[in-house]
Amino acid sequence: MQRSIFEPRRFEYQGSHHYFIPTRLATALRTPLPIFLVGLRGTGKTTLLYSMSWKQRLSNSAYREQLTEQHGDPFYDRVIGVYTKLPESKIEGIGVWLGELDELKGQLFSLYIDLLYVELLVDAVANLSVHEVIENSASAERELVATLIEDVFYAPVWASLLKRHSCSTLKDLARLVNRGRRELEHAAEMHSKFEDAQERFRPPQFGEFGKCVATSLGHYCNGQSAVDTEAAQNSWVFRVCMDEGENLSHDQQLVVNSMYRLSRWPLFFAIAYVEMPDVRSTFKRNLTLTDADRKTIALTTQTDSEFREYVEGVVNIRAKSEFGEEATKFSVESLLGKMSLNRILDTNGTAALQRRVATVLVMTAQSGFLHSIGKLPVVF
Template identity: 25%
Template sequence: MAVLNPFRPTRWEHDSSGSPLIWFTPIAAHLSADKSVYVYGSRGSGKTTLLRSICWEDLLSNPSLRIQKTISDFNHIGIYIRLPDHVSGSMGYMGWNEIFPGSPNPDYEFFRFYSLALELIAAEKALSATHQLRIEGVMALSAGDELSIVTNTCDEFPQLLTFTEKPPKTFIDLARALRTLVRRMNEACGRGHVQSLIAMLPPREPYEFLAYVIEQLSQSVGHAKNPNGARLGFKFCLDDCEVMSPLQRKSVNTLVRKSRFPISWVVCSVGEAIEAGDTFIDDQPLTDADRRVLSLDDRKSPEFLALCEAVASLRVYFSIKEDRRPQISGSEVESYFSLKNRLGTVVVNDIIDAMIGRSTAPLADQIRKAAEFLNSLGFARSRDMPLRRQRPRSW
């Protein structure tokens, strides 16, 4: 078995272990607050890892995250949703003015359709998460409450029964019906059959379906260790939202604007932190009262150093055989492998000097001669500048 370099660059999606290493950053603590958050950052800035650190799957099963946080540390259940995995790209390219020629504004019909798809996906994920967390003994929920929630939902939205062979009785049954409906919606958009499908969809106002399901879940589910504690919220973390069209983004903005406890969102995109905040609600754009906006590209040097140090610490710690690992707590993770103490400090110019000195390339020889010429003209570094790196401490 090959030994992996603890300092290798690895994207979360390319990790083959099944448990990529995650550091619960101070930014993650902000995301876990009650308010919705929009997160922006360039590719590779850690957006996906950040979202996964507050969602139930990794909090339940990821060894690196479990030594830092547990699900019971949060007053919400985080639900991770990678948008392109669930919504077909064809859903953004329909000619809604042709489907609804009599509508004064076909964009509103698109919003009604697209928001239903998002609500179905979110509700299905919430039902599946609650089912699994109860099986794992993390969440408490009575069988009677489960039957009641499923029955109430099907009674309130009877059109759901069209997409299942038999009436749902459990969360798993209802979640399967919701997945089937989303597949049919994606298929209809790709084949141009939206108009025939719309008559079969549950009539409702945008946000109504998700609010109905999640409100019941929030009232019935509790931490197994403290079932009578504060009500739990559900935080839906949408990843890769840069794939959305302007109308799709406007639809998400509207859902965020209409949301209230127990529902909140984290909307994550590649790009700059520029958010227009347009919604389908007249004179009610998104404001700072509705959501926060965070840019991962604006992190200062100390924050980036802390991130590098924590990642290095986790990789070094988990490169040790399990029976030889020392016991560490969550607060000790980020300082387990101190970069300054272990590697010392080094001036960038010294790194360049070493590279040029070892190189045999003609260009390197030209650079050396140019540096010697500039040095003879008095452009050398000031005497009080460090010329060599500090020696690292012995390992």
């Protein structure tokens, strides 16, 4: 059965995905800063986060063709994005086990967040290397993995795992991180003593584990002689996208804020929330987040022209996917003209005209028309 191109759709329930990213948001997402993405349900948070996923850019043929047509390359911005939905992890069980967080417990929680996305990052770089999106040699890969094991994977848990599992490639490293994460989850499930887990995992400062891995991966992706500053032209960076951040407790949010504050090139976070969290406080009293440390994108604060661009863009992308290139381009102005019902109701119309317009709006709402087109506003 053919679906209306105007109806509301939930990202998770769609088999294939088509993207329209408004100009304002596309520019904001390319900002070399960690991002807090805030919007009510249905405002497109998941779509925006998923649009940065390397898997979508590589494997979604429609999206790949769209980016190639617009920019010449699906990875035109040199962003390697990974996506995870926080409630699908064991974050709740970890939280119950740790209880109220102090700085030491916060560092272990931070390590768990690191383990969630580091596995995804390593796997992303491995796959993009196979598909020759990233160019480097097998010897460089082996050297990278050996260096990471020596410099970053020094805690007892890694030594124990490396005795049982060889690790010489990026795929091996991704599996190693997965095993370490599952050991930490098992410790939480068994309600192990925190002191035992702390000794086994030896968590570093907030976000330090993931930051070190990402820095080494950045050097690998950009070539051995790449400069390591955010000012580097055309250099690969990583965008770690985490959805449904509202599931974090206040203490856990402070951990995330600390990770934001201490992050560095080439690692940039983007976490989505239904409501604005505390985006200033961290676990360290004298360490706060400012506008220089992060960017906040509110999806509920759009100008009329931005909202019109968003509506038209989504409808036209859907129309193209449903009907092909011959689909008629949808334009609010060509359909309804430049009339502003707001202005008529507020100032410009006579009292009689205002009453007539208001009556039409009420009748339209009662007819179910607005619901059939996805509850789009009548006022453009």
